[in-house]
Amino acid sequence: MTNTRFLRPWFLSGPALLLFTALLVAPLILTGLLSFHVFDQVKGITQSWTVDHYLAVMVDPYYHVIFWRTFWISALTALICIVIGVPEAYILSRMSNPWRSLFLLVLLAPLLVSVVVRSFGWSMLLGPQGIVHAVLQIFGAGSIRILYTESAIMIAMVHVMLPFMVIPVWTSLQKLDPQVQDAALSLNATPFTTMRRIIFPQIMPGILSGSLIVFGLSASSFVIPGLLGGRRLKMVATIVYDEYMHELNWPLGAAIALILLIANLLIMVTYNRVVEGRYKKALG
Amino acid sequence: MSFLSLVNVSKQYGATTAVADVSLYIEKGEFVTLLGPSGCGKTTTLQMIAGFAEVSSGRILLDGHDITHSKPNTRGLGIVFQSYALFPHMTVRDNVSFGLEMRRMPRAERLERIHATLDLVHLTALADRYPRELSGGQRQRVALARALVIEPPVLLLDEPLSNLDAKLREEMQFELRNIQRKVGTTTVMVTHDQAEALSISDRVVVMQAGRVTQVDAPYTLYDQPQTRFISTFVGKANLLTGQTITSGVNGRVQIGSMQLAVHDLRSDPGSEVLLSVRPEKITLLAPDQGLLNGVVTARFFLGAQWIYYFRTAIGELIVVSQNSDLQPLQEQDELGLSWSSNSLRLLTGAATLA
Numbered sequence: 207m208t209n210t211r212f213l214r215p216w217f218l219s220g221p222a223l224l225l226f227t228a229l230l231v232a233p234l235i236l237t238g239l240l241s242f243h244v245f246d247q248v249k250g251i252t253q254s255w256t257v258d259h260y261l262a263v264m265v266d267p268y269y270h271v272i273f274w275r276t277f278w279i280s281a282l283t284a285l286i287c288i289v290i291g292v293p294e295a296y297i298l299s300r301m302s303n304p305w306r307s308l309f310l311l312v313l314l315a316p317l318l319v320s321v322v323v324r325s326f327g328w329s330m331l332l333g334p335q336g337i338v339h340a341v342l343q344i345f346g347a348g349s350i351r352i353l354y355t356e357s358a359i360m361i362a363m364v365h366v367m368l369p370f371m372v373i374p375v376w377t378s379l380q381k382l383d384p385q386v387q388d389a390a391l392s393l394n395a396t397p398f399t400t401m402r403r404i405i406f407p408q409i410m411p412g413i414l415s416g417s418l419i420v421f422g423l424s425a426s427s428f429v430i431p432g433l434l435g436g437r438r439l440k441m442v443a444t445i446v447y448d449e450y451m452h453e454l455n456w457p458l459g460a461a462i463a464l465i466l467l468i469a470n471l472l473i474m475v476t477y478n479r480v481v482e483g484r485y486k487k488a489l490g
Numbered sequence: 491m492s493f494l495s496l497v498n499v500s501k502q503y504g505a506t507t508a509v510a511d512v513s514l515y516i517e518k519g520e521f522v523t524l525l526g527p528s529g530c531g532k533t534t535t536l537q538m539i540a541g542f543a544e545v546s547s548g549r550i551l552l553d554g555h556d557i558t559h560s561k562p563n564t565r566g567l568g569i570v571f572q573s574y575a576l577f578p579h580m581t582v583r584d585n586v587s588f589g590l591e592m593r594r595m596p597r598a599e600r601l602e603r604i605h606a607t608l609d610l611v612h613l614t615a616l617a618d619r620y621p622r623e624l625s626g627g628q629r630q631r632v633a634l635a636r637a638l639v640i641e642p643p644v645l646l647l648d649e650p651l652s653n654l655d656a657k658l659r660e661e662m663q664f665e666l667r668n669i670q671r672k673v674g675t676t677t678v679m680v681t682h683d684q685a686e687a688l689s690i691s692d693r694v695v696v697m698q699a700g701r702v703t704q705v706d707a708p709y710t711l712y713d714q715p716q717t718r719f720i721s722t723f724v725g726k727a728n729l730l731t732g733q734t735i736t737s738g739v740n741g742r743v744q745i746g747s748m749q750l751a752v753h754d755l756r757s758d759p760g761s762e763v764l765l766s767v768r769p770e771k772i773t774l775l776a777p778d779q780g781l782l783n784g785v786v787t788a789r790f791f792l793g794a795q796w797i798y799y800f801r802t803a804i805g806e807l808i809v810v811s812q813n814s815d816l817q818p819l820q821e822q823d824e825l826g827l828s829w830s831s832n833s834l835r836l837l838t839g840a841a842t843l844a
Contacts, residue, residue, distance in 0.1 A: 386575045388540075388571065389575040391542075391562045392565075394589065408578065
């Protein structure tokens with residue numbers, strides 16, 4: 207009797223646990239092991255151990271530039287998503303029903319289209335023969351190169367990531383008592399002050415989780431920098447791909463991938479602590 | 491000139507009329523309650539005073555100024571919402587402080603006012619708590635403090651007690667009234683609870699289907715209900731239909747097979763009339779000693795009172811009697827029922843407001 211009671215949680219969580227172990231934990235461990243193998247240009251991966259790959263990434267400015275670029279692009283993408291997504295979610299939550307469903311669908315529709323297709327679309331729009339370039343030239347902007355720059359990556363990134371910001375913010379807006387807004391207005395607050403002092407602090411958890419999702423996905427994104435960053439503008443995920451597929455230096459690729467994972471985790475946990483710490487006491 | 495006046499105020503939502511031609515004149519310092527069943531337009535009326543609902547036609551005047559179309563954040567009214575609508579991310583003190591900050595009151599004066607108001611609602615000890623750490627009754631007090639601290643010309647209460655349990659509700663009723671007396675703020679409350687309306691208001695406004703049907707002091711409203719609806723919505727009532735035989739001071743009415751005396755009957759002889767008599771106005775006597783006999787069919791014990799249902803020649807009658815030292819009646823007991831001729835009230839509008 208006691209025995210079955212003790213085992214039941216393990217039986218119930220067993221399938222998911224098995225799946226996780228087989229598909230996430232095991233590959234991660236294998237990747238980890240791989241990153242410590244010595245790589246030889248001639249003999250390939252050998253059975254001796256080393257930490258040289260990690261040291262190389264730590265020391266070489268080439269990787270510093272790429273890591274730094276990855277994180278500032280991701281952070282700026284998250285920020286732009288907040289600036290666009292929060293008002294968007296607010297407007298959405300104030301709409302009444304036929305329109306709200308329609309706009310929610312419009313907002314989510316891009317998620318139904320493959321990232322590859324969307325990135326190709328952007329590369330056509332932003333390219334030298336694209337519409338954006340043509341419009342800019344009408345306004346006398348001269349010949350500005352957008353494709354294969356950080357701007358191109360960020361434009362496409364914001365487009366892809368926006369739903370991941372709007373949805374959590376929208377969810378936390380749904381939980382607000384509409385009378386709370388009226389209460390602020392009745393106390394002579396302007397609509398702007400109501401937004402800033404009453405609504406914004408309450409949807410902070412939504413903004414927090416939205417920005418974590420956007421930052422995490424951006425920092426590890428591969429297709430968008432691959433297609434819109436071109437051959438020269440690398441981000442971490444594309445350099446991992448290069449090491450694996452072009453240089454065939456799998457151990458170095460594995461090391462870079464793990465450094466990205468750990469750096470990403472550190473940044474997200476710190477950010478979460480800082481922001482949540484400020485609002486946790488008030489919002490429970 | 492009244493302090494707060496609603497002049498022929500109406501509200502239409504598309505084709506439906508939520509509030510129809512309501513006129514109401516409220517004096518300074520008065521506690522007025524809008525009473526009615528859900529959907530009668532009482533909350534909409536309150537929202538129009540607050541500025542959250544647009545007035546379709548008519549005017550609202552506050553202290554001589556037309557506020558019909560002014561924005562809610564310029565009216566300066568104190569509002570206690572049904573859900574309390576406290577700011578969940580702010581402490582009790584910050585909640586109360588918010589309205590004063592919006593008025594750019596200097597810090598020293600602000601703290602003093604907050605302290606005095608929290609003292610008034612007995613919340614000084616909880617000033618640094620967050621709303622979710624408070625009980626329902628305490629939240630209610632915060633909401634009241636937040637509305638009162640700005641010293642509003644008018645305090646609006648939207649079903650303020652409906653989220654509290656029965657015992658707390660009764661306590662808060664009297665406390666609300668005491669606080670209102672102390673600060674003297676003109677107050678408009680909305681409720682569907684007739685007991686609440688009767689116990690704390692100076693005047694009660696009964697609303698039904700978007701219209702005002704009677705405005706009176708609680709006692710008058712209860713004792714002289716003017717319509718069938720009010721007589722049954724406010725307290726319990728026995729309704730009797732009959733035909734006027736003679737009108738005037740010594741009026742007589744034919745009800746079924748019997749004739750009843752009605753004091754001061756204002757209706758034409760031969761016309762159909764609807765009369766009401768309150769259950770507690772009926773006295774119980776020995777059989778054949780009263781106006782008619784009745785047999786107890788059911789009884790309910792409420793603690794202070796008994797409710798008896800009697801089967802009589804003119805239909806079922808409800809009688810409320812005090813739980814005295816006498817033995818309570820048993821089912822199937824036969825007794826005489828009696829009442830004075832001025833306990834019978836003639837109800838009007840029976841046909842239209844059934």
